[in-house]
Structures are given as C-alpha cells and as structure tokens.
Amino acid sequence: MVLWQERSAPQGSEEVSRQPARGARDLLPQDVRDNRWLCGQLHKVYRCWGYKELAPPTIERLDTLAAAGAIDGNVLLRVAGQDALGLRPEITASVARAACTRLAGLPRPLRLWYEGNVFQREDVGGHERVQEELQSGIELIGAPGLAGDGELVAILLDACRQLPFHPDHQPTLLLGHSALFAALLANFPTHQQAGLRQALSRYDILQLQALDLSAADREQARRLLSVRGEPGAVLERLSAFSSAAAVEELRALVELITERARQAGVRLQLDPTFLPTFTFYDGVVLRLVCQGSHALAPVATGGRYNRLLRHFAPGDRDASGTGFSFKVERLRRLLQDRRVTLS
Template sequence: MILWQERSDLQSSEEVNRQPARGARDLLPQDVEDNRWICAQLHYVYRRWGYKELAPPTIERLDTLEAAGAIDENVLLKVATRDALGLRPEITASVARAACTRLAGLPRPLRLWYEGNVFQREDVGGHERVQEELQSGIELIGAPGLAGDGELVAILLDTCRQLPFHPEHRPTLLLGHSALFATLLADFPTHQQAGLRQALSRYDMLQLRSLDLSDADRQRAQRLLRVRGEPEAVLDTLSDFSKAAAVDELRALLELITERARQAGVRLQLDPTFLPTFTFYDGVVLRLICKGAHALTPVATGGRYNRLLRHFAPGDRDASGTGFSFKVERLRGLLQDHGTALSGQTDVQVLVTYRPPDNLGGAMACLERHHRALVKAELLPSHKVEEETTQGHASPGPQVLVTYDHPMSREAAMACVQRHRTAQVEVELWPQPCPTLDAALAAWRQRPLPCLEWLTGARDGSVP
C-alpha cells in the first residue's frame, strides 16, 4: 500500500480553491473563545443540577441518525465507507442509543450533557450546501411525566439567568405538546392532515389557503393559527377545541414554572401548533426565542421523546427521555450583535515587548512572572517595534516600563509592578493611561528601557 507519493504535477496556486466548502466557514480566534465561554456558562448550570458529560461519536450508523424515521435521510451527510455511516445532524439520537446500550444497566434517571458539532446538508437553488453548527445540551433519561418536564424547563430557565441576555433580547420560551397537536389534527380529514401539520407548524397562511379544505375546516384551521400567546388565555381557548390529557399536562407544567420564568426574566408563550424541525418528539416541546437585531432568533429547542427511547430499547415500555440543545453560534451572534463582552474581552492581558534583540531573555522572564500569577501575557517580537536603543545595550536603572490603557486599569498595573519588585527587578510605572499600544510605544520612546509592558482589559478595577 502506498501511503505517500510525491507529485510533480501539483495544481498551480491559481487552480487551488481557497474557499471552505459551500455553507462551511472558518471560526476566527475571538469567535472560538466566545463559543467556549458560552459553553462554560452552560456547563456550569448542567453540573449544578447533577448532569455528567457524555461524548457520543460524530460518525454514526445511518439507522441511528435517522432516529426511527423522524429525520429525513436527505439531510444526512453520508460517509463514503462500506458501512452505512454518516455525520450526526443532531445529538439526541446518539445519546438515546448510548443510554439504551452501554448505559442500560445504570439506575435511572440518567442525567447527561454534551457538546459537539452537528452537520446537515441542504439544497439551495440546485446547489448542495453543508451546515455545521456547535450544539450544547442535556438529556434526562428515565424521568417521566411532570417531574422530568419540570426539571428540563427549570434548567433551561437557569441557563437564561446565567447567560448575559439584555432586556432588549426579550427571551421567550415557547411551549407546545406534540400529542395535543396530533389530537387537534385528528378532527380534520385524514388525507389533509400532513399538509395541515406543515402549514400550521410553519404558520404558513399561503399553504393553508392552498389546501383543499371545506369552509368549516378552513375556518377551524385558521382559528387554530390564532390560538397562541399568553398561557392562561390559550389554555382556556383550548378547552373548546379538545379535552386531551395534554392540556392538563401543560397546565400542571405552567403552574410549576411560571414564577421561576418571571424571576429569570423569560416570557412564557403557549402555542399548540408548534413542532420542532425533527419529529421524534411525542410530548411537551419547547423553543427559546430571542429578539435579534433584525429578526427573532431561536437559540434552543427540545422536548420529550419517549418513543425514540423505546425504538432503541424495544423491550422497555416505560422508557422515557426529554432534553434540549442550544445552538451556540446563534447564541454567540445574538450576544455579539448587542455588544455584549464575552470570553477574554474583559480579562486582564499584558503585552510585552523588548529592545534590542538580545533583551529577549528579560522579556521572557517578564512573561513568566505574569503567567505564574495566572495573568495572560503575550510577547510582541522585537522587530515589531521601532527600535531606539542606546548603543544596543540595556540601559542602567529600571529594566521594565509598565503602561496601562485606562484609569481603571491602574490598580492592576500596580500589581504588575509589584510582581517585578518581588523578583528584585527594577520597574517604572508610566504616570498616565496609554489608551492604545501606539500610545504606549510613544511613552517608551521617551523612556527607552529594555522592556515595555502594556496592560489592557482591567475595566472593573480587578487586580490580577
């Protein structure tokens, strides 16, 4: 087998496609840091509720990914192997499979959380497009009824309190019930139910008008579209449509979570025609929606999926599961658009540079002192700085000039000074803020010491 063969006919640089796959994109360093920060906030809530991390594989068998027929195979990205494999379009089915196989012997309830990328394909104007998204979520296995649904919603509301939502985001938790929707559709002609399900769940008036319905059925469907909003009013209206047990389940759930939602600053809305994209849900369903800069943005989706668990554990008639997942990158975009500071944007950071080149060792020692204090410190190479040295030798007296970017950073800068003095290194603190690195370099030109430090990010007066 030939593992490597050097080619003499490599494509010229003009022929190389430098763009990522259609629909894919590169995440820049700050975006990666912000994603990690958001996930860390979510993980903190999950762990507080007793959830443990599970890492299912990115590649699964197609029969697992199709989730008992609930996911159209056309959205799956298939892998070219002898076995029927593909990349996961979501993670719930993989967790359900693991819960019913390798984790089958563990006592219930199982509380699991995960984080990972998911992949889907779609056709846009006749062109295939790949979607890759980062998800973070939880699955609660073996907690049927109100206890499981209540815990799920309570955790979601806790994450809303943990995340830095702004009042203008107006987070709204949309609640529905798959069994209730099915009951409402049962009164319509069987051959029209599939079209009605799609039109009502998408709030598509044009599709609804195109259906061949009697006048009475059309009026009834239009009334259903208007049954959404404030939970108590919707529940009262639903009593005229259906006596389904799902109405009582929703009423009990709302009694349990309404005050918690108020404390979290989350508005509750009931919509009996809401269904998530994937159709393996068979009980309470939910979606967290926020107001973005230009449109409403769904950031989390979930619900109960007992039937999916029983697909993977056919002998367990009592198997139950419920969960939700956050679309982390949508959440990041929502927060970034509002100017919310995430990840390291408010962390103290020290930039260190030096001159002439033979003072590199002194600059590295500066970095080490800050790193030992768990402060971010980064080296700016000597050649990046306009060199104004004195005969290429370190000047006598102070060896480090410490500058800072904001009056509130002065206290943190004093902590930098103290670290150097503890190491018996002579240091000088510039007397006024230098808002930019260029301003710090200008100060350095006035005091040509071997090393310059510019401290940035200490906006809260914290001392590193």
C-alpha cells in the same frame, strides 16, 4: 452555527481550493473564544444539577441517525465507506442509543450533558450546501411525566439566568405538546393533515393558503394560528378540545415553572401548533426564542421523546427521555449583534 458561503468562487478556478465547502466558513479567534465562554456558562448550570458529560461519536450508523424514521434522510451527510454511516444531524438519538446499550445497567434517571458539532445538508437552488452547528444540551433519561418535564424547563431557565441577554432580546419560551397538536389536526380530513402539520408548525400562512381545503377547514386552520400567547388565556381556549390529558400536562407544567421563568426574565407562551423540525418528540415540546436585529431567532429546542427511547430499547415499554439543546452559534451571533460583552 448555520454556516454559509458569503461569495461563491467560479467553478474550475484555482480560487475554489482556497474556499471553504459551500455553506461553510472559518470561525475567527474571537468567535471561538465567545463560543467557549458561552458553553462554559451552560456547563456550570448542567453540573450544578448533577449532570455528567457524555461525548457520543460524530459518525454514526445511518439507522441510528434516522432516529426511527423521524429525521428525513435527505438532510443526512453520508460518509463514504463499506458501512452505512453518516455525520450526526443532532445528538439526541446518539445519547438515546448509548443510554439503551452501554449505559443500560445504570440506575435511572440518567442525567447527561454534551457539547459538539452537528451537520446537515440542504439543497439551495439545485446546489448542495452544508450546515454545521455547535450544540450544547442535556438529556434526562428515565424521568417520566411532570417531574422530568419540570426539571428540564427549570434547567433551561437557570441557563437563561447565566446568559447575558439584552433587554431587547425579550427571551420567550414557547411550550406545546405533540399529542395536543395531533388532536387539533384530527378535526381535519386525513389526507390534509400532513400539509397542515407543516404549515401550522412553521406558521406559514402562504403554504396554508395553497392547501386544497374547504372554506370551513381553511377558516378553522387560520383560527388555530391565533391560539397562542399568554398561558392562562390559551389554556382556557384549549379546554374545549378533546386532548384533555395533554392540556392538563401543560397546565401543571406552567404552574410549576411560572415563578422561575419570572425570576429568569423569560416570558412564557403556549403555542399548540409548535413542533420541532425533527419528529421524534411525543410529549411536551419547547423552544427558546429571542428577538434578533431583524426577526425572531430560535436559540434552544427540545422536548420529550419516549418513543425514541423505546426504539432503542424495544423491551422497555416504560422507557422515557426528555432534553434540550442550545444552538451556540446562533446564540453568539444574537449577543454579538447587541454588542453584549462575553467574558
């Protein structure tokens, strides 16, 4: 859940002690019941696929939480103490650590699922605000290539069939590939690539216009924003780019999951400039979005993170991992807005 304070109490007043932390709020009984029901529906799917529950700690060492530098330290909520500890901003890094240490001796692939809260900090107008979010997800450790990516997406689509989406939600699965995005960026000046990566992945036209690009580079970047949509058409346009391996990975994945997506009522869309917020993904990436009352709402995100596994197991050059997580609070609010009955 992305939590926010609906009104702020004056500093120094007695009312401050009766308010949640800035950015936080209480969950009412109906919200708690709905969250549990949604998680229960997801857990049924995970178990049907043979996944076992893992419960990583909420507090981890900061070097684990930083996920090999893929997570900005500014979002981490640090815990006071002698050791460098913090509250987890996501759960994948904790599962990867456990898979490479206490679970290292188990045969692969490991199929693990989890449920728990994650925490991030952000600055809003010079004030620190806490975001707390309930997540439910899976991690598939030791299944490289199409077999792993295909299983991951199949489970996500099966989960969608268990969820009571309204037709107006129009669930859409965005697919991309980090290597393809890198190949697209390689056509631009090196010093501009970081800014372009951020602007393109966020579909931020204003940020794109603010970059100091030549007229030709600016036009090329704008064209990249239009390379998204129906998989067949996008794959045809992408065939001209140099990252042929990534394009073929996406082509094979789309062929594998198209019928399952149709049965689940989920539209597929290829989006070569999509990247999740955390940058430890290094292969196929995905995001499930639905049409909310006023805007698109992302309700699940994931992808492949082989490099992160190898950070925790430096001697295993073949380590591989992929996974996704549902943002349960966002999903609940999306369904409640359409007055969908959760029971």
